[in-house]
Amino acid sequence: MADNPVIETKGLRKQYGSQTVLDGIDLELPKGSIGLLGPNGAGKSTFIKCVLQLHGKDDGTVSLLGQDIDRHGRETRKRIGYAPEQDCHIPGMLGCEYVTYCGELSGMPFEAARQRAHEMLDFVGMGQERYRKVDTYSTGMKQRVKIAQALVHDPDLVFLDEPTNGLDPKGQAMILELIERIWKESEISVVLSSHLLHDVDRICERIVIIAQGSVVAHDTLAALKQRRKAEAEIVIGQGKEALMAALANKGWPNRLLSNGNVKVEHGESSLNPLIAFMRDNDFSPLEIKESPDALNELYLQALKPGSQPA
Amino acid sequence: MSVWNAQYRRWTGESVSIWKRRLSIARYGLRLCLAGKAIRAFLFLSLVQWLSLTFAFLIFGQLVTPGSALADWITVKTGTRVGAVIDGISAWALLYPEITVDGIYRIGYFVLRFTATPLSILIVALFIHKLIAQDLASQAIVIYNSKALTRWDYLIGKFIVVSTILSTIWILPVVGSWIIGNVLAPDWAFFYHTFPSLLRGLAVGIVAILPLSLVALAVSSMAQKTGAAIAYWILGWITLSIVAGLSAFTSPTLAYLNPFNAIDSLSDAIFRMDSFISDAQSMLPFINQAAARIDLRLDDIPVTDGSIVTPAFFLIALSVLSIVFVNRRITAS
Numbered sequence: 318m319a320d321n322p323v324i325e326t327k328g329l330r331k332q333y334g335s336q337t338v339l340d341g342i343d344l345e346l347p348k349g350s351i352g353l354l355g356p357n358g359a360g361k362s363t364f365i366k367c368v369l370q371l372h373g374k375d376d377g378t379v380s381l382l383g384q385d386i387d388r389h390g391r392e393t394r395k396r397i398g399y400a401p402e403q404d405c406h407i408p409g410m411l412g413c414e415y416v417t418y419c420g421e422l423s424g425m426p427f428e429a430a431r432q433r434a435h436e437m438l439d440f441v442g443m444g445q446e447r448y449r450k451v452d453t454y455s456t457g458m459k460q461r462v463k464i465a466q467a468l469v470h471d472p473d474l475v476f477l478d479e480p481t482n483g484l485d486p487k488g489q490a491m492i493l494e495l496i497e498r499i500w501k502e503s504e505i506s507v508v509l510s511s512h513l514l515h516d517v518d519r520i521c522e523r524i525v526i527i528a529q530g531s532v533v534a535h536d537t538l539a540a541l542k543q544r545r546k547a548e549a550e551i552v553i554g555q556g557k558e559a560l561m562a563a564l565a566n567k568g569w570p571n572r573l574l575s576n577g578n579v580k581v582e583h584g585e586s587s588l589n590p591l592i593a594f595m596r597d598n599d600f601s602p603l604e605i606k607e608s609p610d611a612l613n614e615l616y617l618q619a620l621k622p623g624s625q626p627a
Numbered sequence: 628m629s630v631w632n633a634q635y636r637r638w639t640g641e642s643v644s645i646w647k648r649r650l651s652i653a654r655y656g657l658r659l660c661l662a663g664k665a666i667r668a669f670l671f672l673s674l675v676q677w678l679s680l681t682f683a684f685l686i687f688g689q690l691v692t693p694g695s696a697l698a699d700w701i702t703v704k705t706g707t708r709v710g711a712v713i714d715g716i717s718a719w720a721l722l723y724p725e726i727t728v729d730g731i732y733r734i735g736y737f738v739l740r741f742t743a744t745p746l747s748i749l750i751v752a753l754f755i756h757k758l759i760a761q762d763l764a765s766q767a768i769v770i771y772n773s774k775a776l777t778r779w780d781y782l783i784g785k786f787i788v789v790s791t792i793l794s795t796i797w798i799l800p801v802v803g804s805w806i807i808g809n810v811l812a813p814d815w816a817f818f819y820h821t822f823p824s825l826l827r828g829l830a831v832g833i834v835a836i837l838p839l840s841l842v843a844l845a846v847s848s849m850a851q852k853t854g855a856a857i858a859y860w861i862l863g864w865i866t867l868s869i870v871a872g873l874s875a876f877t878s879p880t881l882a883y884l885n886p887f888n889a890i891d892s893l894s895d896a897i898f899r900m901d902s903f904i905s906d907a908q909s910m911l912p913f914i915n916q917a918a919a920r921i922d923l924r925l926d927d928i929p930v931t932d933g934s935i936v937t938p939a940f941f942l943i944a945l946s947v948l949s950i951v952f953v954n955r956r957i958t959a960s
Binding site for chain 2: 369370371372390391392394395397399401403404405406407408409418419421422423424425426427429433436439440442466468470471498499502503
């Protein structure tokens with residue numbers, strides 16, 4: 318890999334009693350916006366907690382920003398931000414006080430932390446609400462203040478665990494836009510954990526899919542989207558049998574689906590040869606659907622209960 | 628939204644030391660714990676301890692000053708007999724300052740524990756839920772653990788919170804009254820003569836504050852709900868007093884299961900009031916007759932008879948157990 322990895326795990330294993338939550342995860346993630354995707358209970362949050370030393374790991378090694386966390390845990394965390402999934406504010410504190418305090422805990426002098434807290438609250442779009450107690454915030458405000466406290470000390474890597482949870486679509490869009498800006502404007506690497514494909518699909522350059530405590534897939538978003546089976550689903554009104562016979566003569570295996578459409582394995586890198594073949598043989602399909610890309614497919618596979626890594 | 632387009636700027640300042648981060652935890656913790664009228668009222672009572680001692684030392688200093696206005700005024704008001712007593716005390720202070728002057732401070736600091744003990748239990752009960760229990764209940768502990776801190780940094784910060792508040796009960800009255808009492812004393816040699824009592828008072832204060840602070844942290848970390856911490860603290864002391872009292876019937880040593888018994892025992896050993904009375908009997912006229920009926924145990928040497936080692940062992944064991952317990956509790960779940 319050209320860049321030094323921001324996260325590197327080798328054989329990361331975590332068990333709760335007899336249940337294996339992380340099963341020897343090997344990962345090497347470069348800088349960028351990284352989506353940690355998986356269904357609820359897949360092990361995403363546990364993975365984050367283990368690399369941040371919030372939970373002890375049972376086996377394996379973890380390096381963040383090139384430093385072994387077992388040996389340089391405190392110094393490494395100085396360069397890392399974390400917005401947990403659950404509410405974690407300190408009761409009784411105002412929003413701006415809370416973010417200032419988090420800055421101080423990360424090693425900033427008080428004056429700098431206070432100034433920076435206001436900058437970050439501006440950045441996440443908090444107005445006068447910052448002078449209210451965090452206890453009184455709506456879910457959206459709490460998510461924003463969590464992101465502000467994760468960024469206040471200007472980290473090089475930030476972990477955001479399910480930041481869109483509990484938000485309405487408008488709130489989700491705003492938070493995703495904000496997260497997108499973190500990487501694009503500041504080049505702070507972002508690890509976004511989510512069970513929503515849409516979230517990571519929209520803003521992440523690299524995807525890691527976790528299911529049953531194992532990494533199911535890990536690649537760039539572009540590569541995962543290109544990686545797809547050379548299959549297509551043809552929606553056609555008349556002449557299904559003729560079409561199927563013609564496709565078979567061409568050497569393309571096909572079958573009739575229960576919805577009446579024809580599934581064909583064309584084996585080509587694009588749909589163009591199939592479209593040309595149908596035009597040449599006077600077939601008029603209503604629609605030709607490309608097979609789902611690997612991201613969708615792998616994620617759907619991960620969502621199935623008891624699924625095994627591919 | 629007008630603020631939505633704010634740009635992200637990188638921060639390039641220097642980080643502060645780990646001790647400043649620990650002090651930040653302590654500062655915010657103190658502010659949180661001292662927010663409330665009840666705790667302020669009780670802390671005022673600890674100031675009353677300080678003021679009472681200072682007033683007593685001030686009066687003593689003025690009484691032993693030859694020809695002081697206060698002594699003259701009392702003589703005029705009460706008659707020559709009292710005036711003669713004052714003159715006598717003044718003469719003692721001149722001739723035997725190590726007994727008379729130091730003795731007054733020693734007695735003052737010795738009796739401090741009788742008010743400091745109940746005040747400590749009450750005041751800690753008023754803020755114990757805000758120490759660690761609140762961080763556990765609100766999950767704020769996750770934030771602490773994700774920052775550039777270790778569990779020890781967090782604990783040191785919280786320890787400073789409790790020990791600072793307890794210091795206003797145990798240390799502030801001692802140091803404050805010693806400084807003001809001596810600054811306003813007629814002779815600056817009082818600083819020298821009363822210095823041993825200051826050290827004794829400080830020693831007892833430290834002996835009380837260290838284990839009590841650690842036990843408070845452990846009890847606070849025991850509770851998942853903030854209200855439970857207060858209940859654990861109060862019920863814990865009641866239970867411990869009963870258990871220690873009953874256990875003492877089988878073995879007197881088990882009385883030290885209640886840390887306040889251990890603190891009292893160490894306080895006795897540090898102040899050595901028996902030794903003080905004995906010295907007063909041998910050196911001061913009239914005192915030998917007045918104190919003749921007091922049963923002194925001068926043969927006992929505290930270090931070897933167990934009145935230091937045994938309670939110290941119990942307090943150290945309790946402190947270590949508290950540290951181990953609280954260290955296991957403050958994980959992000």
